Amino acid sequence: MRIGEVSRKFNLSKDTIRYYIKIGLIVPDLDNNYFYFSDRDIEDIEWIKKLRAMDFSLNEIHKVLSLKRVSNWVETEDIRDYLDILKEKKSQLIPTIMKLEKTISDIDSEMLKFHGNDVFPNKKTGLPLYGMKYIYCPFCQVPLKINNVDMNHxxxxxxxxxxxCNYSAQIRDGIIITPNKNTSFFDKPDISRELYKDIPPHLISLYQKSYNWMINKINETIDENDVVMETHINAYYFLYKHFNQIKRNPLFIIVDKxxxxxxxxKEKSEHLSPxxxxIYIADNSMDLPLKHQSVGMFIDYFGSNEHNIFFDSSLLCSLKKYFAGNSKIIGTYFSFNKNSKSNKKLKLEYPENYINNFDFQFFLKSLQDCNFKMLEKNHIGSTTISGDNLAFSFHIDGENLYMDSFLAQTGGQELV
Structure with a gap:
């Protein structure tokens, strides 16, 4: 039997068979550079397959075959040696089996814990009653009147x-929905969270590094009565991942188009405990139905980048009217080198993209121009490969994508 026939018979690659020959597991005849496999060689391969199925290593199999080759399997001593080898392998496998059984039990327990996503039963929520004191006409800056109310305590x-003034908005299933809807042909709701798929682990690690820094700054600077706001959650929703890590229990305002x-x-958050x-607001403008100077902390995780993909204004400057005195802005900005190919590709994919988007120095200058004070900066790191995903489809491999976290304030001593 030739090597091709043996390969098909045992579903082994020719390279594997040649390796077995090289290390002496099988010893076929060689004639004119061709191997010929006898019935003895076929039997040896059957033994190799059988012992591999019993988790024997190639070295261990070689010892068994060596024993077989010097024995007719009738000598009591040789049979005893083979049985001892089998007993030793069995004793080696028992702890592994016990560990696997425990692992399977742990997996079953974890699956039971999370089955049906009912880790915590959901509690239907809406616009908190005490939050109405912040709901103002964006133009007249007076409290909005409410009619046809469905509510509880x-x-x-x-x-x-x-x-x-004829401004109006609806509260629907606990969400304030204004007339200002998305108008861009280049954006859509990412319900299936395609942005999060296929992001490489090294970039996720950079995310986590920025998360850790931001959470520390939030807990260091948050005040008892702060209202905390985040926008553009269709891109990234920092607070959703970190509600339970914020030490105080502020009122949150979440805005998206x-x-x-x-x-x-909202439905997912209703499973969180507590x-x-x-306050959820669906609005695509910077004229939100909120009271001016009511927000004590603003979270900007990629929000400024996302805003400038579709608008040429500064997100933080546009929202500043809603920030209270000495409001904290805690965020992470993503950037490329100036005149990078990634910036050009971004413009091709998103024609509305602002020319100065993904430029950290321009971002810092825009904050300064709007009289924000930069208190702390932390360079998180960079990557040249962001993976095959929707989030950074415009990032060209080999070019640096930088991440910088920051703490700014509407007043205070600026970082030198």
Missing amino acids: EYIFNGQLSCT FPEMLAMY NPDV
């Missing part, structure tokens, strides 16, 4: 908001 679930994204995250108090 904690939350407003449905209602109609209006002002004498897509009601579908807010509804999805439930965070959140």
Whole structure:
């Protein structure tokens, strides 16, 4: 039998068979540079397959075959030696089996714990009643009136908001929905979270490094009565991942252009324990139905980048009217080198992209121009490979993508 026939018979590659020959596991005849496999060689391969299935290493199999080759399997001593080898292998496998059985039991317990996503039963939430004191006409800056209310003792679930200036908005399933809807053809709600898929582990590690820094700064600087705001969660939603790590229990304001994204995250947040108090606002403008100077802390994780993909204004400068005196801005900015090919590709994929987007120095200058004070900066790191994903489809491999976290303030001593 030739090597090709043996390969097909035992479903072994020719390279594997040649390796077995090289180390002496099988010893076929060689004639004119061709191997010929006898019935003895076929039997040896059958033994190799059988012993491999019993988790024997190639070295251990070689010892068994050597014993077989010097014995007719009738000598009591040789049979005893082979039985001792089998007993030793069995004794080696028993702890592994016990460990695997425990691992399977642990997996079953973990699956039971998370089965049906009911780690915590969901509690239907809405606009917190005490949050109404922050709901103002964006133009007149007076409290909005509410009619046709569906509510309980904690939350407003449905209602109609209006002002004498004819501004109006709806509360639908606990979400404030304004007339300002998405108008870009280049954006859509990422309900299936494609942004998070296929991001390489080394970039996720950079994310985590930035998360750790930001959480520390949040807990160091948050005040008892701060209102904490985050926008553009269709890109990244920092707070959702970290509600339970924030030491105090502030009121949160979450804004996005897509009601579908807010509804999805609202439902997910209703499984958290304890439930965070959140005002959800669906709005695509910078004229939000909020009271000016009410936000004590703003979270900007990729938010400024996302905003500038579709608008040429500064996100933080545009929202500054909602920030209280000495409000803290804690975020992470993503950037490329100036005139990078990635910037050009970004413009091709998103024609509305602002020319100065992903430019950290320009971002810092825009904060300074709007009288924000930079208190701390932390260079998180960079990567030249961001993976095959939607989040950074415009990033060209080999070019640096930088991440810089920062703490800024609407007043205070600026970092030198």
